[in-house]
Amino acid sequence: MRSAEPVVIVGAAMAGLRTAEQLRTGGWDGPIIVIGDEPHLPYNRPPLSKEALSLSAERPIGEWHDTVAFRLRPSVSDVHWRLGRTVVAADLTARTVKLDDGEALGWSGLAVASGLRPRRLPADWPTQGRVALRTLDDAIALRAGLRPGVRVVIVGAGFIGCEVAASARRLGCEVTVVEPLDAPLVRGLGNEVGTAVRRYHERSGIRFRMGRGVVGLASEGERVAGVRLDDGEELPADLVLEAIGAVPNVEWLEGNGLDLGDGVLCDASLRVEGRSGVVAAGDVARYPNARYAIGAQRIEHWSNPTDTAKRAASTLLADIDGAPPTSTPFAPLPSFWSDQGDLRLQSFGSTCIADAATVVDGRLDPLDDGAVVEYTLGSELVGVLLINQPPKTFRAHRARVDAAYLSIDGRNPR
Ligand SMILES: Cc1cc2nc3c(=O)[nH]c(=O)nc-3n(C[C@H](O)[C@H](O)[C@H](O)COP(=O)(O)OP(=O)(O)OC[C@H]3O[C@@H](n4cnc5c(N)ncnc54)[C@H](O)[C@@H]3O)c2cc1C
Known part of the structure; x- marks a missing residue:
């Protein structure tokens, strides 16, 4: 199956890679262009909050990448990777995307795989000594600050917050986790399990401030020196990790009349609502799972890029062919894992x-x-x-x- 115009995939991470693989598996032998704003070929994010933090920050970035890089299968050896390039706009009617250097690319099919970026504390608070964790570069910056005795305050007791807390403690840091809810991981796993997770971490010396919000940061010059809580307590801090959730990267799709309220809204075949030849995969996709009568949802777990890329690629190829997408309901079983100490x-x-x-x-x-x-x-x-x-x-x-x-x-x- 070939067209003069390429399939363009925006986002060169797990969902982008898996979509490219599935397009080849589905018989697409035309060009595939994957555009990613990070400078790296696709790599695996889960180790970044866990085992990768035991690597030395002094190691060259190429060695860090080697430890987490996805294997590139022969089927995607001819994919054109446009790395370090950001897609700034898309015109779904004219079927073009525009890059940050002004270049415009036409496409016969478009896959949205632009994922998430960390939600941040206010930008006008002191900036030095604040980190978030999504990318390999973030992990290297975080690792550089995790030295024995360093006082680390982690804002947010979700999976990433708890995983980094355990990793930082093992590296000898003094770790405090602040969370407005009553227990870690409470949204995903409930209060009882969350409380047990807290007790587990406390045994290793991690401190928790549950039911507390952050209202400001104390500083010495521009450098963070403490975290102010809503009950008046100030936690001394040399390093603050902001682990307060993530925001979908959808701004480049604005102006096309799409529902971008929480990621990009898709139908049950992963087609972006009402747009033939445009699909979404991975963390950015909001879609109905036939298994759950709870409407369209985004999923932020590792199994999701693979599940969604398979269906998205199949739908995209059907659209390019002018054929109906498969009628088999899309009902992946979600799964996740988390390693914490x-x-x-x-x-x-x-x-x-x-x-x-x-x-x-x-x-x-x-x-x-x-x-x-x-x-x-x-x-x-x-x-x-x-x-x-x-x-x-x-x-x-x-x-x-x-x-x-x-x-x-x-x-x-x-
Ligand atoms: C630190 C960490 C640990 C995790 N641990 C686990 C775990 O233990 N278990 C588990 O189940 N899941 C885990 N996850 C979740 C899992 O890794 C994600 O679900 C998965 O990586 C999502 O992949 P994605 O390709 O959809 O999105 P992303 O990984 O967010 O990739 C999107 C890519 O698109 C790029 N991009 C965005 N906008 C543009 C644009 N306009 N132009 C060009 N490029 C763009 C982004 O920079 C990024 O490279 C973890 C995630 C993180 C961050």
């Missing part, structure tokens, strides 16, 4: 839509002894969390969640 959390299904969590094996205290927690919505099993469980058990738990969820209305959506 000696804790390995592995989840299948959607724990965040549950209304109850029950420990069915092991116990939450001490958490590193291991446990299995089932998440239910009404009487239905919707997710399972495995804490320090052997990988050989994963398949059976995954299958149970998969099968159990499909029984909700007695219908298999696949």
Whole structure:
């Protein structure tokens, strides 16, 4: 299948790479151009908050990249990578994208894979000594500051906040985590598990300030010296990690009449709503999962770029061909893992839509002894969390969640 115009993919990270691979798998032998504003070929982000932080910051960036880079399969060896280039605008009617150097590129198909960037504390607060973590360059900058005895304040007790807290503590830092909610990871895993995670980290010396907000930063010159909390406490800080969530990179799509309210709204085939030949994949895509009657959602987990790229590429090729997309409902089973010190959390299904969590094996205290927690919505099993469980058990738990969820209305959506 070939067209004079290329398929253009915006975002040269996991979703961009997987989309390119799936286009080739689906039979597209025309040109593929992947445009990415980072200077690197696609790499894996999860190690950046975990094992990569044990690398020396002095290592050359190429060596850092080698440790996390995705393998480029032969099928994508002829992809044109335009790295260090930002797409600043798209015209979905004229079928063009415009780059930051003024160049305009035409396309027969467009894949939106532009992902997320970290949400930040106010820009007019002191800037030196503040870091966020999304990219390889961010990780190297963070690592440079993680020296023994350094006072690190982490704002946000989500997955990235907790993972970095554990990594920083192992490097000998004094770590305090500030979070406005009652427990770490509470949105995804609930209060009971979140509290157990907090207790686990406290045993290694990490301090928590739960139910507290950050109202300002103290400084010496431009350099951060402390974090001011809403109860009047000031935490001394040499380094502040802002781990307060992420924002979809969608500004380049403005002006096309799209719903960009939270990522880019897609239909059930990953086609950007109402736009033939335009699809989205990865963290930036907001789409309905036939498994959940809760409307379109974005997912920010590692399994998502692969799941969505497969369907997005298939839809894109059908659109280019003038054929209808596959009618098989799109119903991927979400999953994620998180490594925090000696804790390995592995989840299948959607724990965040549950209304109850029950420990069915092991116990939450001490958490590193291991446990299995089932998440239910009404009487239905919707997710399972495995804490320090052997990988050989994963398949059976995954299958149970998969099968159990499909029984909700007695219908298999696949
Ligand atoms: C530190 C960290 C740790 C994580 N750990 C885990 C984990 O343990 N388990 C788990 O399940 N998930 C984890 N995740 C989540 C997982 O890595 C993401 O879901 C995945 O990387 C998303 O990939 P993506 O390609 O959709 O988006 P992104 O990785 O955000 O990639 C989008 C790319 O597009 C580029 N871009 C944006 N706008 C433009 C533009 N206009 N022009 C050109 N390029 C553009 C961006 O710079 C970026 O390179 C982690 C994420 C991070 C950041």
